[in-house]
Amino acid sequence: MTTASGTALALDLAGTFAFALNGALTAVRAVRLDIVGVVVLGMITALGGGILRDVLLGALPPATFSDWRYLVVAGGGGLVAFVLARQLERLAMPITVFDALGLSLFAVTGAGKALALGAGVGQSILLGTITAVGGGTLRDVLVRRVPTVLSSELYAIPAAVGAALVVVPARLGVGGPVWVFVGAGVCLAIRLVGVRFRIDAPHPPGSAAPEDRPPGQTLGQD
Amino acid sequence: MTTASGTALALDLAGTFAFALNGALTAVRAVRLDIVGVVVLGMITALGGGILRDVLLGALPPATFSDWRYLVVAGGGGLVAFVLARQLERLAMPITVFDALGLSLFAVTGAGKALALGAGVGQSILLGTITAVGGGTLRDVLVRRVPTVLSSELYAIPAAVGAALVVVPARLGVGGPVWVFVGAGVCLAIRLVGVRFRIDAPHPPGSAAPEDRPPGQTLGQD
Amino acid sequence: MTTASGTALALDLAGTFAFALNGALTAVRAVRLDIVGVVVLGMITALGGGILRDVLLGALPPATFSDWRYLVVAGGGGLVAFVLARQLERLAMPITVFDALGLSLFAVTGAGKALALGAGVGQSILLGTITAVGGGTLRDVLVRRVPTVLSSELYAIPAAVGAALVVVPARLGVGGPVWVFVGAGVCLAIRLVGVRFRIDAPHPPGSAAPEDRPPGQTLGQD
Numbered sequence: 001m002t003t004a005s006g007t008a009l010a011l012d013l014a015g016t017f018a019f020a021l022n023g024a025l026t027a028v029r030a031v032r033l034d035i036v037g038v039v040v041l042g043m044i045t046a047l048g049g050g051i052l053r054d055v056l057l058g059a060l061p062p063a064t065f066s067d068w069r070y071l072v073v074a075g076g077g078g079l080v081a082f083v084l085a086r087q088l089e090r091l092a093m094p095i096t097v098f099d100a101l102g103l104s105l106f107a108v109t110g111a112g113k114a115l116a117l118g119a120g121v122g123q124s125i126l127l128g129t130i131t132a133v134g135g136g137t138l139r140d141v142l143v144r145r146v147p148t149v150l151s152s153e154l155y156a157i158p159a160a161v162g163a164a165l166v167v168v169p170a171r172l173g174v175g176g177p178v179w180v181f182v183g184a185g186v187c188l189a190i191r192l193v194g195v196r197f198r199i200d201a202p203h204p205p206g207s208a209a210p211e212d213r214p215p216g217q218t219l220g221q222d
Numbered sequence: 223m224t225t226a227s228g229t230a231l232a233l234d235l236a237g238t239f240a241f242a243l244n245g246a247l248t249a250v251r252a253v254r255l256d257i258v259g260v261v262v263l264g265m266i267t268a269l270g271g272g273i274l275r276d277v278l279l280g281a282l283p284p285a286t287f288s289d290w291r292y293l294v295v296a297g298g299g300g301l302v303a304f305v306l307a308r309q310l311e312r313l314a315m316p317i318t319v320f321d322a323l324g325l326s327l328f329a330v331t332g333a334g335k336a337l338a339l340g341a342g343v344g345q346s347i348l349l350g351t352i353t354a355v356g357g358g359t360l361r362d363v364l365v366r367r368v369p370t371v372l373s374s375e376l377y378a379i380p381a382a383v384g385a386a387l388v389v390v391p392a393r394l395g396v397g398g399p400v401w402v403f404v405g406a407g408v409c410l411a412i413r414l415v416g417v418r419f420r421i422d423a424p425h426p427p428g429s430a431a432p433e434d435r436p437p438g439q440t441l442g443q444d
Numbered sequence: 445m446t447t448a449s450g451t452a453l454a455l456d457l458a459g460t461f462a463f464a465l466n467g468a469l470t471a472v473r474a475v476r477l478d479i480v481g482v483v484v485l486g487m488i489t490a491l492g493g494g495i496l497r498d499v500l501l502g503a504l505p506p507a508t509f510s511d512w513r514y515l516v517v518a519g520g521g522g523l524v525a526f527v528l529a530r531q532l533e534r535l536a537m538p539i540t541v542f543d544a545l546g547l548s549l550f551a552v553t554g555a556g557k558a559l560a561l562g563a564g565v566g567q568s569i570l571l572g573t574i575t576a577v578g579g580g581t582l583r584d585v586l587v588r589r590v591p592t593v594l595s596s597e598l599y600a601i602p603a604a605v606g607a608a609l610v611v612v613p614a615r616l617g618v619g620g621p622v623w624v625f626v627g628a629g630v631c632l633a634i635r636l637v638g639v640r641f642r643i644d645a646p647h648p649p650g651s652a653a654p655e656d657r658p659p660g661q662t663l664g665q666d
Contacts, residue, residue: 055499056506057505122512126509137586144588146475149481150471150586151477152481153478153480155480156480156484157480
């Protein structure tokens with residue numbers, strides 16, 4: 001692994017917390033669920049990416065499931081978001097920021113775990129990307145939105161860049177914990193710039209925008 | 223395991239049959255699918271929870287897949303529901319009752335299997351809950367409804383209570399087959415009371431009810 | 445296995461390519477996604493069935509994930525479809541044909557792999573069917589359509605027939621590579637005839653057609 005286990009675990013738990021807040025706030029704001037639905041959606045968003053990663057690596061049972069700390073952080077994040085929903089919504093576009101934080105942290109920790117378990121360069125980058133986008137994709141499917149990974153140009157791309165910034169240096173023999181922070185930081189920056197300026201790739205001519213992304217809701221729903 | 227294997231298998235197959243009826247009737251009534259769609263949705267509803275459980279436990283291939291009896295019961299349940307759809311609909315809210323039966327039985331058998339494979343107390347309760355709500359969640363996603371586990375307060379909660387009534391006595395050294403029936407019964411009672419009186423947690427003020435649960439359809443669609 | 449490994453791999457990669465084209469064209473035409481969404485949906489459609497198969501077999505990590513060739517073919521197919529979308533659309537109903545090709549090839553290769561790993565007759569046929577319909581089902585869920593496997597009579601059935609034409613001869617001791625081509629050919633023929641003549645099973649009386657399959661869009665959306 002390109003980073004000390006302690007650092008990787010801390011970042012993984014931080015990403016879990018960010019995605020739990022994001023999923024729970026999505027439930028509060030976009031779908032208007034009650035407390036059980038809020039916590040459940042927060043936990044699925046927070047744990048889904050890591051479970052997909054571990055299933056694809058054959059590392060079963062998944063760490064995010066067998067390790068109590070992930071469950072506590074995911075459930076706690078959902079509860080915090082339910083209790084503080086009104087305050088969190090006063091912050092500038094918190095849903096999108098929490099999602100971007102989880103995306104960035106899971107991209108680097110997912111790639112690092114894949115490397116540690118012996119996956120190749122390409123597979124490790126792909127696994128980091130899947131870890132990053134997996135939880136949000138489950139969230140979007142469950143609340144019946146076209147997943148962000150399909151509708152937004154700059155969602156899978158920054159995750160792959162972040163994962164590559166962990167994997168490639170490690171393979172070149174110059175890896176180290178610093179690349180985890182570089183990868184997460186670059187991923188976060190690209191994602192937030194994309195969200196802020198609503199950068200999307202051109203759609204085929206004559207096509208309408210996807211139905212679930214009306215103008216003005218992009219920031220809040222991504 | 224807190225119960226003899228024979229009892230656990232019988233209850234697991236009974237839950238599989240109940241969920242197969244529920245999924246198939248959902249296909250007949252709510253989505254108006256033809257016979258293939260009816261049987262497929264019945265089988266996915268019946269087998270989905272057990273497959274999720276076994277993937278999360280790393281017990282692959284899943285028992286519900288490698289054991290013929292589950293496949294026969296699931297497929298047979300779907301066919302029975304297709305043939306007897308009209309008669310079954312004359313009963314009082316059969317879809318909801320079959321769903322509640324499957325929920326209750328899978329909560330206790332899922333928790334029992336997790337315990338038997340060495341999972342901890344918290345994980346076993348969570349796995350029982352996932353086993354119970356998993357098939358219905360796949361069903362709802364496939365027919366494009368917000369999953370009941372998100373939209374109904376009393377769906378994950380009774381499943382967790384039922385699972386806990388198996389797991390906690392076993393850990394305290396007073397486990398036994400009787401707790402399987404107590405757990406399933408308590409889960410079923412809570413769920414049916416919730417459905418009957420339409421108990422839902424308060425939603426955030428100013429919010430509309432979820433769009434797919436118009437008044438009057440709650441019983442039939444949960 | 446009932447066929448030489450080389451043949452099975454070639455057919456598996458051909459099916460992967462066909463599903464990648466199908467998924468990517470679905471993204472271009474039906475949902476109007478940009479290039480990232482197009483390639484991602486193509487890859488999920490192409491790799492989803494094989495991943496489900498390998499998870500259910502406990503053959504982890506999945507071959508479609510650990511073997512570079514699948515990833516390159518899936519990603520390449522998605523890119524080809526994006527670049528040539530206009531030309532491909534001029535062909536007669538290309539989306540449906542690519543889907544039928546992938547369905548047929550995955551039915552026989554999925555069944556063959558299940559047999560090779562020791563699964564029984566029934567399980568191998570079911571696994572071939574799941575491999576065949578899995579990627580398209582994920583595709584439909586992600587773009588929010590009722591899955592074809594539920595809404596079309598002749599989707600799971602031809603896949604099961606194709607898989608059975610590989611599995612049954614092998615168990616009778618008369619298996620061989622020829623059955624792979626027979627199975628895939630029969631599956632393809634049934635599926636295309638069903639699509640061409642819009643053969644669907646009768647729906648229950650008084651029911652409306654599923655909302656997402658308006659007349660005239662059947663060919664393009666299946």
